[in-house]
Amino acid sequence: MGGLGLREVWRFAARGITANRMRSSLTVLGVLIGVSSVIVLTAVGNGSALAVKQGIEKLGTNSILVMSSGGAGRFSRSSNSNAKGLTIADAKALNDPATAPDVKMAAPILNASGTCTYGNLSSTPQNITGTWASYFEASNSPIDKGYYWSNDDVVAGRPVVIIGTTVATDLFGTDSPLNEVIRCKGQSVTVVGVMKSKGSTGGFQDADSIVIAPITFVQRSMSGYGSLSQIQVEATNASTTTAAMDEVTTIMSAQHKIKAGANADYRVLNQASILASSTTSSHTLTVLLAAIAAISLLVGGIGITNIMLVSVTERTREIGIRKAIGAPKSAILTQFLIEAMLLSLMGGISGVALGVGISHFTVLGVKPVVSLTSVLLAFIVSALVGLIFGGWPANRAASLRPIEALRYE
Amino acid sequence: MSQFAPPVVKIEGITKVFGQGETAVHALRGVSLEIEQGEFVAIMGASGSGKTTLMNILGCLDIPTEGDYWIRNLNVADLDEEQLSVVRSQLIGFVFQSFNLIPRTSAAQNVELPLAYQGVSLSERRKRALAALESVGLGDRGRHEPQELSGGQQQRVAIARALVTNPAMVLADEPTGALDTQSTKEILELLHKINAMGSTVIVITHEEEVARAARRMIRLRDGQVVEDTKWVA
Ligand SMILES: Nc1ncnc2c1ncn2[C@@H]1O[C@H](COP(=O)(O)OP(=O)(O)OP(=O)(O)O)[C@@H](O)[C@H]1O
Numbered sequence: 001m002g003g004l005g006l007r008e009v010w011r012f013a014a015r016g017i018t019a020n021r022m023r024s025s026l027t028v029l030g031v032l033i034g035v036s037s038v039i040v041l042t043a044v045g046n047g048s049a050l051a052v053k054q055g056i057e058k059l060g061t062n063s064i065l066v067m068s069s070g071g072a073g074r075f076s077r078s079s080n081s082n083a084k085g086l087t088i089a090d091a092k093a094l095n096d097p098a099t100a101p102d103v104k105m106a107a108p109i110l111n112a113s114g115t116c117t118y119g120n121l122s123s124t125p126q127n128i129t130g131t132w133a134s135y136f137e138a139s140n141s142p143i144d145k146g147y148y149w150s151n152d153d154v155v156a157g158r159p160v161v162i163i164g165t166t167v168a169t170d171l172f173g174t175d176s177p178l179n180e181v182i183r184c185k186g187q188s189v190t191v192v193g194v195m196k197s198k199g200s201t202g203g204f205q206d207a208d209s210i211v212i213a214p215i216t217f218v219q220r221s222m223s224g225y226g227s228l229s230q231i232q233v234e235a236t237n238a239s240t241t242t243a244a245m246d247e248v249t250t251i252m253s254a255q256h257k258i259k260a261g262a263n264a265d266y267r268v269l270n271q272a273s274i275l276a277s278s279t280t281s282s283h284t285l286t287v288l289l290a291a292i293a294a295i296s297l298l299v300g301g302i303g304i305t306n307i308m309l310v311s312v313t314e315r316t317r318e319i320g321i322r323k324a325i326g327a328p329k330s331a332i333l334t335q336f337l338i339e340a341m342l343l344s345l346m347g348g349i350s351g352v353a354l355g356v357g358i359s360h361f362t363v364l365g366v367k368p369v370v371s372l373t374s375v376l377l378a379f380i381v382s383a384l385v386g387l388i389f390g391g392w393p394a395n396r397a398a399s400l401r402p403i404e405a406l407r408y409e
Numbered sequence: 410m411s412q413f414a415p416p417v418v419k420i421e422g423i424t425k426v427f428g429q430g431e432t433a434v435h436a437l438r439g440v441s442l443e444i445e446q447g448e449f450v451a452i453m454g455a456s457g458s459g460k461t462t463l464m465n466i467l468g469c470l471d472i473p474t475e476g477d478y479w480i481r482n483l484n485v486a487d488l489d490e491e492q493l494s495v496v497r498s499q500l501i502g503f504v505f506q507s508f509n510l511i512p513r514t515s516a517a518q519n520v521e522l523p524l525a526y527q528g529v530s531l532s533e534r535r536k537r538a539l540a541a542l543e544s545v546g547l548g549d550r551g552r553h554e555p556q557e558l559s560g561g562q563q564q565r566v567a568i569a570r571a572l573v574t575n576p577a578m579v580l581a582d583e584p585t586g587a588l589d590t591q592s593t594k595e596i597l598e599l600l601h602k603i604n605a606m607g608s609t610v611i612v613i614t615h616e617e618e619v620a621r622a623a624r625r626m627i628r629l630r631d632g633q634v635v636e637d638t639k640w641v642a
């Protein structure tokens with residue numbers, strides 16, 4: 001483009017853009033909507049991923065979960081006929097500091113379902129959980145009012161419960177539930193404590209919709225003496241979690257007489273594996289949202305093509321004059337390309353501003369998390385949109401034969 | 410000018426046919442000409458005789474159907490698109506009947522534009538554009554946009570734009586066609602001035618007065634040269 005210079009190039013673009021402000025604004029708006037939706041939707045995707053992650057992290061960083069697979073427990077009794085459910089004996093074996101030095105404690109969990117009532121109010125907790133007192137240290141469940149029931153209560157199988165805030169509110173409103181007797185699954189139980197609210201974990205689970213009782217009581221009066229739902233294990237600290245998992249696996253295999261190489265009838269999970277699967281699913285969500293946003297950016301790009309074709313047509317005669325006085329093809333091309341990029345960048349910049357602005361609010365119940373990458377990407381893409389979608393009209397302009405352009409009325 | 414300098418324009422057997430078959434229009438039917446550096450040529454002829462067609466070919470805006478065209482020994486047929494733009498930029502200045510200034514762009518910027526396409530630096534461009542505007546008597550109108558100028562003033566800006574690059578030839582297609590007698594006189598004086606500075610001037614006109622200002626008159630009829638007269642001014 002020789003020494004055409006920035007000034008002349010900008011002036012040309014500015015003249016094109018200001019020739020019809022309404023038209024240019026609408027084009028910019030198209031790109032703006034595209035770019036801001038890229039930013040907001042990826043931020044929503046990121047935000048929900050983060051919410052899920054934080055929810056899982058709330059469970060405690062050292063948590064290990066032993067679940068039964070292939071038959072026993074809550075799931076259908078199918079395929080593996082040799083499968084043995086989890087037992088109290090398993091939980092006891094895991095609490096042996098000699099064979100499991102990295103395990104701080106292990107607590108059996110037996111979930112029952114049922115409705116709790118108080119007077120004429122009722123609440124159906126997601127789980128009525130029977131466990132040991134040591135569960136409270138493992139599951140990161142601080143108490144708000146009252147006290148934890150103790151190992152004595154477990155030994156004696158006393159009808160005492162700790163309830164989550166959802167159950168407390170359902171049954172007592174703002175009154176104190178402490179020392180009140182409620183009926184759960186037809187059994188009278190005394191509320192001795194209320195857990196601190198954990199808040200929603202971002203999934204389908206309400207961690208506050210829970211009733212926790214001594215496992216002996218749940219076995220005797222609610223679920224019977226079948227196999228456990230899970231065993232909650234706590235490693236001594238975050239760095240020993242892997243070692244603890246190995247120990248748990250060794251002990252469980254010995255308990256269940258699983259030969260080396262054979263399929264185990266239990267699974268050992270920890271944070272990392274749960275996080276991994278939830279990250280994959282929320283990643284899919286982010287990609288999906290980004291794809292939707294990309295389509296709207298594409299539509300914005302088509303708007304650019306459209307407007308640039310109009311701009312080229314309107315200035316056909318001018319292109320002819322410029323060529324007659326010596327403009328090379330490259331100069332015309334550059335000028336129209338800059339004009340297209342200016343339009344799309346204006347959309348890009350205002351789109352980034354709007355997108356980041358919207359992301360400060362809660363969108364669809366998610367607190368969006370703007371990633372720098374998505375901002376940079378949206379910005380670069382919007383410039384590219386100008387180049388790509390403005391390229392064809394610009395090339396058309398530059399390739400016009402001077403005489404035909406001059407004759408154009 | 411040296412006797413041995415190549416002619417600025419040499420065409421041989423130029424024809425131009427628009428369209429095909431039944432509707433084909435033979436705008437030029439074999440035109441051969443030589444124009445030396447420094448000549449002042451008027452091209453006359455009835456409407457539709459092919460004047461503008463010839464001018465467009467001379468200005469490298471259009472290509473002939475047949476025939477050869479050399480500008481200063483450069484065979485135009487051998488030049489590619491990029492080289493043609495260099496020829497237009499370095500050797501040719503255009504003045505159109507309808508002025509053809511770039512709209513919403515100041516007079517000074519219009520005059521600077523051919524220099525910009527040549528890659529002349531900004532400060533140099535400004536200086537030369539101002540000088541060109543002063544030479545057409547519009548030194549004080551540089552900031553005005555075309556729509557703020559009269560027809561005669563616009564044509565003077567166009568002439569400044571054509572002469573600012575010091576082209577080998579200035580091609581003017583009915584430059585006074587849209588102007589009154591006073592403006593016509595001013596434009597003619599300017600064309601003379603350009604010619605006096607060494608540029609070849611080729612002007613298409615219907616007006617005897619304009620033709621008399623030249624030193625050679627070529628008359629076209631039905632796409633052929635029917636008269637070619639030179640005289641001393
Ligand atoms: N693009 C074109 N397509 C078809 N025919 C054309 C085209 N340009 C010119 N012609 C025809 O070629 C012939 C010569 O046209 P040209 O414009 O050269 O005439 P002119 O001598 O300049 O006339 P005027 O004095 O009216 O300007 C005319 O018959 C015209 O109709």
Ligand SMILES: [Mg+2]
Pocket residue numbers: 460461462582
């Ligand atoms: Mg004509």
